[in-house]
Amino acid sequence: MAHIHNYSAGPCILPAEVLEQASQAVKSWDDHGLSLVEMSHRSKAFVETMDECRALTKELLDLPDRFEILYLQGGASLGFLTAAMNFLPEGGQAAYADTGTWSAKAIKEAKHAGHVNVVTSSKDSNYDHIPTVGEVDAQNAFLHITTNNTIFGTQYADMPTSNVPLVADMSSDILSRTFDAEPFALIYGGVQKNMGPAGAVMYAVDTEKLGATGRDIPSYLDLNVHLGKDSMFNTPPVFSVYATMLTLRWLKAKGGVAAIQKENEAKSALLYAEIDRNALFSGHAQTDSRSHMNVTFRLNDDSHAAHFDAAWNAADISGLKGHRSVGGYRASMYNALPLSSVEVLVNVMREFERTHG
Amino acid sequence: MAHIHNYSAGPCILPAEVLEQASQAVKSWDDHGLSLVEMSHRSKAFVETMDECRALTKELLDLPDRFEILYLQGGASLGFLTAAMNFLPEGGQAAYADTGTWSAKAIKEAKHAGHVNVVTSSKDSNYDHIPTVGEVDAQNAFLHITTNNTIFGTQYADMPTSNVPLVADMSSDILSRTFDAEPFALIYGGVQKNMGPAGAVMYAVDTEKLGATGRDIPSYLDLNVHLGKDSMFNTPPVFSVYATMLTLRWLKAKGGVAAIQKENEAKSALLYAEIDRNALFSGHAQTDSRSHMNVTFRLNDDSHAAHFDAAWNAADISGLKGHRSVGGYRASMYNALPLSSVEVLVNVMREFERTHG
Numbered sequence: 001m002a003h004i005h006n007y008s009a010g011p012c013i014l015p016a017e018v019l020e021q022a023s024q025a026v027k028s029w030d031d032h033g034l035s036l037v038e039m040s041h042r043s044k045a046f047v048e049t050m051d052e053c054r055a056l057t058k059e060l061l062d063l064p065d066r067f068e069i070l071y072l073q074g075g076a077s078l079g080f081l082t083a084a085m086n087f088l089p090e091g092g093q094a095a096y097a098d099t100g101t102w103s104a105k106a107i108k109e110a111k112h113a114g115h116v117n118v119v120t121s122s123k124d125s126n127y128d129h130i131p132t133v134g135e136v137d138a139q140n141a142f143l144h145i146t147t148n149n150t151i152f153g154t155q156y157a158d159m160p161t162s163n164v165p166l167v168a169d170m171s172s173d174i175l176s177r178t179f180d181a182e183p184f185a186l187i188y189g190g191v192q193k194n195m196g197p198a199g200a201v202m203y204a205v206d207t208e209k210l211g212a213t214g215r216d217i218p219s220y221l222d223l224n225v226h227l228g229k230d231s232m233f234n235t236p237p238v239f240s241v242y243a244t245m246l247t248l249r250w251l252k253a254k255g256g257v258a259a260i261q262k263e264n265e266a267k268s269a270l271l272y273a274e275i276d277r278n279a280l281f282s283g284h285a286q287t288d289s290r291s292h293m294n295v296t297f298r299l300n301d302d303s304h305a306a307h308f309d310a311a312w313n314a315a316d317i318s319g320l321k322g323h324r325s326v327g328g329y330r331a332s333m334y335n336a337l338p339l340s341s342v343e344v345l346v347n348v349m350r351e352f353e354r355t356h357g
Numbered sequence: 358m359a360h361i362h363n364y365s366a367g368p369c370i371l372p373a374e375v376l377e378q379a380s381q382a383v384k385s386w387d388d389h390g391l392s393l394v395e396m397s398h399r400s401k402a403f404v405e406t407m408d409e410c411r412a413l414t415k416e417l418l419d420l421p422d423r424f425e426i427l428y429l430q431g432g433a434s435l436g437f438l439t440a441a442m443n444f445l446p447e448g449g450q451a452a453y454a455d456t457g458t459w460s461a462k463a464i465k466e467a468k469h470a471g472h473v474n475v476v477t478s479s480k481d482s483n484y485d486h487i488p489t490v491g492e493v494d495a496q497n498a499f500l501h502i503t504t505n506n507t508i509f510g511t512q513y514a515d516m517p518t519s520n521v522p523l524v525a526d527m528s529s530d531i532l533s534r535t536f537d538a539e540p541f542a543l544i545y546g547g548v549q550k551n552m553g554p555a556g557a558v559m560y561a562v563d564t565e566k567l568g569a570t571g572r573d574i575p576s577y578l579d580l581n582v583h584l585g586k587d588s589m590f591n592t593p594p595v596f597s598v599y600a601t602m603l604t605l606r607w608l609k610a611k612g613g614v615a616a617i618q619k620e621n622e623a624k625s626a627l628l629y630a631e632i633d634r635n636a637l638f639s640g641h642a643q644t645d646s647r648s649h650m651n652v653t654f655r656l657n658d659d660s661h662a663a664h665f666d667a668a669w670n671a672a673d674i675s676g677l678k679g680h681r682s683v684g685g686y687r688a689s690m691y692n693a694l695p696l697s698s699v700e701v702l703v704n705v706m707r708e709f710e711r712t713h714g
Contacts, residue, residue, distance in 0.1 A: 004390045027380040033361045037554035073430035077591035078577040112575045197394035199556045199594030218469045220435040234434035237556035
């Protein structure tokens, strides 16, 4: 079978060795004589897996000591609510930067916890850039950002400086680049891009800032409850956590986040250069807001679409179709996508220019 | 490697053929050329998986047409809150039967949605039986029950009749026996016993009774939101849903719930008969409340414990240790546990009586 170049936006490509090991563990896990998924989550083997997953996350993200890691269920979609319930005080307010579909969803859910101030938005230009966030009113408990916008292909070039703590949904660029975690109160993200199979959401919680809302929070939404149970308040998503731990081991062995960042920059540089050079294509995102994870672009002449689709399909590229909010194409280039897959796409675009230019 | 007799309380034994197929799909899924977990959840292949999983659930549970199925994240622990948020009207009240640890947790979370009337409890006798539930005040929006109590080994012999709609956490006995779903407004349960790998919770929702709370519900907790998106409001726990679908296929091929119920009754009859016959052991649950899924028992003489533990360990039995709330032993005998594993345990108990009686 041909090797597929997997540009899926998520769930998405994972390292082949992780899939191999995870597959084996579903059949029979190491020397336990049982499948990973038919053993108690309280077994020594799984408790060690959860502990290693949490420790590797903290290490690879280079988080200050005050942070603790949780792997829970519900995805970032439940994270939007959980973040606000845990960091927006009863009767308080928080600042939100609106940079795309997922920011807008975060804003909607946060309103269940308090007053939301949308302090900046790029909605009027179909979210084609990351707008500047200036100083926000100090009354705001935090400033919420979506560090990478999967659908629109935009990303904060640098994390914003802020006079209030940052809370960030990093679902689609976590572990893809280094950053200083010092200004953050909470970092969260669904694992199904750079971390592992869908089914878990990671929370990196500043334990010094947690618990100051004065709100009676339902147990599953209360990060303190989960921290008190070492991320095992209830049965965790065992398979997702195990495979995430394997991906973290893989990333560490590759040299960690700084090393993968170099690869990611090489991949996005190659593709953006082709989009800029090739007269048949245009990018969606403004240059200074371009994402290294999700590259959004389109054909300048839509009548070429059927031929271009046939060309990349013939090259065993999958998942390139753009989200309906933007149209065109989206190349999602998460950590596990090799540079060679980007070379294949760029070659298809060059050949397409030669035949259709 | 020796075959292990897996009595784990959950996550627990799953059919060997399900594990085999799920393992293969993690490596490479059918003819898709990709792993199950690196494909978009919007792909035709996964949408069909979700649809088949939902349809098989409805078929195997023999649910009336008005029910719709969801597979979400968060386990029954989030289900406790979700159930109350969706069926307990703003300012209203609901009746809860307190039959164990999980009932008590359900009661705690429901208080975030309204007033809870605990109409019956067996807490004073360490939850060793299912107390009678009489008629409840018609002001109650529903009566919540936990159909099987995993920790204490008790189970409703028959579903209670009720003058208000029933809401049931069936996490640990779903699909183990037939029942009439007509009186129910909601049935929910974590999949990690009889259905599949941990990471998903099933909701069977009476769509005619849903949506009458007058409450503004956060999106992830709003069953109507999930129904409107065919259980794909956000990225689902792909692996858990796929393996659950495989387990449902397996159950259907075996003859469905009525057929597995016969097997489950044969397994529990064999073990309870030995507990009653063998002078060294006693059961925890009162006879008329005994669970077919989780059999709780103890040694009459605790000084035998180390020897008995050595005996069942030597027979390659795992997961037999009781929960700390009850002590002693717990044999969890979910759908996938074969009768032959129960015969091994019973033989160990007989042999132990011969050598230590």
